[in-house]
Amino acid sequence: MTRSAQTQSIVIALDGPSGSGKSSTSRGVATRLGLRYLDTGAMFRAMTWWMLEHDVDVHDAEAVAAAANRPQIVSGTDPSAPTITVDGTDVAEAIRGTEVTGAVSPVSAVPEVRARLLELQRAVIGEGGIVVEGRDIGSVVWPQAELKLYLTADAGARAARRALEEGGSDVAATEASLLARDKIDSSRTTAPLTVPEGAVHLDTTPFTLDEVIEKVVALAEAAEGIG
Ligand SMILES: Nc1ncnc2c1ncn2[C@@H]1O[C@H](COP(=O)(O)OP(=O)(O)O)[C@@H](O)[C@H]1O
Ligand SMILES: Nc1ccn([C@H]2C[C@H](O)[C@@H](COP(=O)(O)OP(=O)(O)O)O2)c(=O)n1
Numbered sequence: 001m002t003r004s005a006q007t008q009s010i011v012i013a014l015d016g017p018s019g020s021g022k023s024s025t026s027r028g029v030a031t032r033l034g035l036r037y038l039d040t041g042a043m044f045r046a047m048t049w050w051m052l053e054h055d056v057d058v059h060d061a062e063a064v065a066a067a068a069n070r071p072q073i074v075s076g077t078d079p080s081a082p083t084i085t086v087d088g089t090d091v092a093e094a095i096r097g098t099e100v101t102g103a104v105s106p107v108s109a110v111p112e113v114r115a116r117l118l119e120l121q122r123a124v125i126g127e128g129g130i131v132v133e134g135r136d137i138g139s140v141v142w143p144q145a146e147l148k149l150y151l152t153a154d155a156g157a158r159a160a161r162r163a164l165e166e167g168g169s170d171v172a173a174t175e176a177s178l179l180a181r182d183k184i185d186s187s188r189t190t191a192p193l194t195v196p197e198g199a200v201h202l203d204t205t206p207f208t209l210d211e212v213i214e215k216v217v218a219l220a221e222a223a224e225g226i227g
Contacts, residue, residue: 010035012216013137015196016151017185019158019205021212022133025151028213030131032078033220037079038119038124040134041071043102043117046073046086046093048107058103065112065117073117075124079131094126101177105184108135114190135185138196147223148199149216155179157205185227 012029014022030037034044049073056063075082084092094100107113114136123140125132132141138148153161159175166174185193193223195201200219204212 001178007205008035009127010130010146010220011125011128011142012131012220013142013145013148013196013199014131014133014216015135015137015139015149015193015199017158017182017193019162020151020153021209022151024209025212025216026131026133027079027082028209028222029216032213032217033131035079036077036130037082038075038077038121038130038132039082039084040117040121040132040137042082042084042092042095043073043075044108044113045100045104045121046084046091047071047113047117048100048104049091049095050086051107052099052103058107059076059184061106061118064110067137068110068112068116068172073120075120076132077124101181105181109184109188109190111190135193138190138199139194140191143196147216147220148196150195150199151203151212152203153205 009046012035015028018024018186023189026039029035051058051064051067054067056067058064059158071086072086084095118141121132124130134141136147137179138145138150140168155175155178158178162178163169163171163174202212202215207215
């Protein structure tokens with residue numbers, strides 16, 4: 001098989017808690033290897049944005065389940081310019097707001113939401129050639145991925161990174177918010193955040209983003225015999 005054919009079919013699955021570096025690492029790795037990129041968290045955020053827009057009570061699992069098939073969510077997969085639309089509206093910015101962040105974990109725990117997005121995620125992955133990040137990629141969405149990674153970092157480091165990204169938000173409040181989300185994401189019954197079988201566990205606390213990207217690229221090259 002040629003180098004490009006191998007690279008084009010690989011699926012790299014990155015899972016882990018908030019702020020561990022999944023999005024930035026995935027985008028960097030996809031860019032380096034010429035792969036597509038899918039942010040599944042953005043899809044759960046888009047679903048949550050739609051629920052809030054349509055006055056669905058996000059803590060009422062039955063109401064959320066009943067509406068889960070209604071939003072039309074479309075994800076772009078260019079790592080240099082990821083896009084996401086809901087019913088044709090660009091929500092890339094709106095889904096990062098505190099309202100969506102505060103509501104996304106309960107919405108993500110609803111099995112009907114997960115089933116709907118699982119179908120969309122598998123359709124986007126298709127023939128592969130993609131880096132996919134989330135909470136259940138290596139365990140549920142694509143367990144057959146050629147390379148699976150579980151990224152972590154100390155809670156303090158994750159909160160400091162996220163607060164910096166948000167333009168100097170309060171680090172203690174950011175840490176409390178992400179730990180609350182991690183707790184719900186890890187304890188739900190359907191597809192909880194977990195270390196997937198066969199995943200390489202990478203603690204990113206002591207490394208710069210570039211160092212983490214370098215490590216993942218090396219693992220991908222070793223997995224596929226490319227490079
Ligand atoms: N290894 C790292 N060292 C320092 N900062 C990092 C590292 N990895 C990511 N970051 C920064 O931390 C923030 C959160 O990273 P992100 O990729 O969004 O995490 P996640 O997708 O896991 O929530 C971003 O501002 C990103 O640039
Ligand atoms: N595969 C996934 C991806 C995200 N989720 C849920 C749980 C997460 O708290 C939210 C938001 O995910 P996102 O990756 O955007 O979160 P952070 O960027 O890490 O703050 O979506 C999920 O349940 N399964």
